[in-house]
Amino acid sequence: MFTTLVDPATLAAHLDDPTWVVLDARFDLAAPEKGEALYRESHIPGARYVSLDAHFSSAKSGTNGRHPLPPPEVAAERFGALGIGPDSQVVLYDGDMGMYAARGWWMLRWVGHRAVAVLDGGLAGWQRAGLPVTNIVPAWSAAAFQARVADDRRVPAGDVEAHLGDGARILVDARAADRFRGENETLDPVGGHIPGAVNRFFQLNLTPEKTFKPAAALREEWGAITGGPDASRVVMYCGSGVTACHNLLALEHAGLSGARLFPGSWSEWCSAPERPRATGA
Numbered sequence: 440m441f442t443t444l445v446d447p448a449t450l451a452a453h454l455d456d457p458t459w460v461v462l463d464a465r466f467d468l469a470a471p472e473k474g475e476a477l478y479r480e481s482h483i484p485g486a487r488y489v490s491l492d493a494h495f496s497s498a499k500s501g502t503n504g505r506h507p508l509p510p511p512e513v514a515a516e517r518f519g520a521l522g523i524g525p526d527s528q529v530v531l532y533d534g535d536m537g538m539y540a541a542r543g544w545w546m547l548r549w550v551g552h553r554a555v556a557v558l559d560g561g562l563a564g565w566q567r568a569g570l571p572v573t574n575i576v577p578a579w580s581a582a583a584f585q586a587r588v589a590d591d592r593r594v595p596a597g598d599v600e601a602h603l604g605d606g607a608r609i610l611v612d613a614r615a616a617d618r619f620r621g622e623n624e625t626l627d628p629v630g631g632h633i634p635g636a637v638n639r640f641f642q643l644n645l646t647p648e649k650t651f652k653p654a655a656a657l658r659e660e661w662g663a664i665t666g667g668p669d670a671s672r673v674v675m676y677c678g679s680g681v682t683a684c685h686n687l688l689a690l691e692h693a694g695l696s697g698a699r700l701f702p703g704s705w706s707e708w709c710s711a712p713e714r715p716r717a718t719g720a
Contacts, residue, residue, distance in 0.1 A: 441556035443692045444651055445530050447568040450558055453528070454484055460523050461486040462531045464495075464539040465562070468626070474539075481572040483532065483565060487521055487579060491681065494521075495542050502710045504703035505626070505679035506542075508593070511550050511586035518547065519584030525552075527582070532558035532565070535649040538641065538682050545684040545700065551587030557688060560650040567648075592699045594674050596708060599701050603635055603715070609664065610636040613677035613686045614705070621718035626678055629709040631716040633676065638720075639664060641682040644689040657693035665690075671697030676704040 441449075453459045463486040465474035471492055478488040489495070494517050497509035509517070523529055529547060531540035540557045547555040558565065566572065602608045612632050617623045619638040624630035632638070643660070646652055652660075665673055670690050675683035680702040690698050701708075708714055 440554045441528060441530070442553055443556055443688060444559045445556040446559050447565045447570055450483070450530055450565075451568075451570050456528075458526055458528055460521065460527045460529045462489045462521065462529065462540075462543060463487065463562075464489050464491070464531050464533045464543050466491040466533065466539045474533075479574065479576070481574055483562065484571060484573045484575070485577050486532075487577065489521065489531075489543060491539055491542065495539075495546060502707065504707035504710075506681060507707075508546070508680065508702045511588050514546055514550050515584045515586035518550070518552070520581050522579040522582050523547075523552070523584055524582035525584070527552075527554065529555040530558055531555070532561045535561040535563040536642065536645060536685070537561060537651070537688070538685050541684040541688045542681045545592075545687055549588060549592055551589060552584075560648065564648070564650060594699045594701045596701070596703055596711075596714075599633065599674065599676075599708070600714060603633070607672060609666075609673045610701075611664065611673055611675050611683075611686060612636045612638050612705070613641040613675060613682040614638070615640050615642075616720075618678070620720055627706050627709055629716065631709070631718045632705065633708055634715050634717040636676070636717075637664060639686060641677070641685040641689075644685060651689065651692055654693050657689050658695065661690055661693055661695055665695055665698075668695055669697060670695040671699075673698035674701055675699070676701040676708075678704055679706045680704045
């Protein structure tokens, strides 16, 4: 069972394995239809397309963030429709960095499916390895998928606000440093960050080839933030609960378990004018 990362050679060896389900999660925030268009041009053989909007998000209310999580039972219905059953080994990929794939990885774990991993290096890494792509859209059958949220790793906005200034909690912002400081904000109406948060840009988890750094390196880097192997004090957020999942995947890859997610992230936080905001480093 693979629970964090899978390399291209391992996935290639299982392309004909009916218990493996491969999901193409490519997406573009500026052009939401682009990911599926790219999928239809070429994808890993057997891969099924999943969209950040259609599969990994629910309806926006204006106060619940840009990519609110669907209820567990809705997520389960969508995963079952993709042919994911209790014995499936799921592998998700996107273009290269894994930011969208990591959102699907976190959601499947959240609803109780442990055999889920991200293709390290994404489609770019797959193609660098000389492995095949196709434009054939596969057929599949739906499966029975039941959500089992035994340990809910969500932290709501009210809980985040109630623990501001609490030294027992470590709040980590996954956005780029300029957006954390409140500069160059183009996605949300207000710039800045949640007071007391520390910044760890999700791309720092990657090598120049956009594969994840070795577990030992990530353990050292993240250990300076978590203060040790227990990451249960950590709450991750970003702009809308997507790249925060990349940081959560990096922690699991490093063997630092227990961190949680503020799904609404900055886009939910800043929708309420009364919530405090901070700018600068």
